[in-house]
Amino acid sequence: AQSVTQxxxxxxxxxxxxxxxxxxYSSSYSPSLFWYVQHPNKGLQLLLKYTSxxxxVKGIxxxxxxxxxxxxxxxxxxxSAHMSxxxxYFCVVSGNRGSTLGRLYFGRGTQLTVWP
Amino acid sequence: DVKVTQSSRYLVKRTGEKVFLECVQDMDHENMFWYRQDPGLGLRLIYFSYDVKMKEKGDIPEGYSVSREKKERFSLILESASTNQTSMYLCASIQDRRVTRSPLHFGNGTRLTVT
Structure with a gap:
């Protein structure tokens, strides 16, 4: 089974x-891992991915x-953090085999606050 | 650039109503997903579809159904809305089920309130 803990x-x-x-993360086999970011009132955007x-891994x-x-x-x-x-931020692991192929398993999210 | 469009940004419905959430993608993707996002719980998969007229249950399908009559459109249906279905709903699509090859593309979400 796949899961992530933030x-x-x-x-x-x-x-x-x-x-x-x-x-x-927890995975039964070699995982593919991702980080997604969600800005307020926006959909999720891929930051980076690890694929063995x-x-x-460098992202955007x-x-x-x-x-x-x-x-x-x-x-x-x-x-170095920027206000933007x-x-x-969501850590994500993917299912790689069988019925889990194509499924993403999301962590619960980390809210990042940047102070000026 | 891939665009995933959810028809409503905000929706308010009454308990017991039948609710349709619509999602359209413009890149001929085969795979589409409906997630529910709640604070502190992350995203949870409701249903997904690998092809027209095909659907599979995700982790929390109870109280929901889906329809995929055309490749570009994936609808989420709340048969009888309840207050515990108040949430943010996110639609996503991807071309290849081997998700390492391309990213999942998300819509901006529909915030549904059931009163």
């Missing part, structure tokens, strides 16, 4: 400081995530 429901940072959003290639807007199999983690980071990064 360890923080809310994260607050000051503009210009690093961002860390934590995610742990490089373990450090300066975000990156590192896949660590030994820790079953896929934490999202950004060196304030949004809700």
């Amino acid at each position: 360890l923080d429901s809310h994260v607050s940072v000051s503009e210009g400081t690093p961002v860390l959003l934590r995610c742990n 290639a490089a373990t450090l 807007n300066g975000f990156e995530a590192e896949f660590k199999k030994s820790e079953t983690s896929f934490h999202l980071t950004k060196p 990064d304030a949004a809700e």
Whole structure:
């Protein structure tokens, strides 16, 4: 079975400081992992994805995530937060086989607040 | 650019009403999904469809049904709306079920309130 746990429901940072959003996953086999972002009153947008290639994945807007199999983690980071990064972030694992093919399993979300 | 359009941004309905939420995508995607989003619960899959006239239950199908008569349109139906169905509903589509090859494209959501 696939699932993800986002360890923080809310994260607050000051503009210009690093961002860390934590995610742990559970998967029966090699997972595909994603981070999606949702800005207020908008649909979800793909930030980045891991698909068993490089373990450090770079996404849009300066975000990156590192896949660590030994820790079953896929934490999202950004060196310097910007006000426009304030949004809700979802860690997602995909089903890769059989009846789960094409299905995405979402974490509960982390609300990122950026203070000026 | 792929566009997924949900017909209503806000909807208010009464308990017991039959409610239709419409979703249209313009990129000939085979796969379409309906999710429900609630604070602190993330997105939960209600139903999905891999082809016209095909549908499969997701994780929380109770109280919902769907219709896919045309490839571009995927409708979510609340047969008899209840207050616990007050939520944000998100439609999504993707061309390839192997989701690693392309991203899921989401609509902007329909916020449904059942009174």
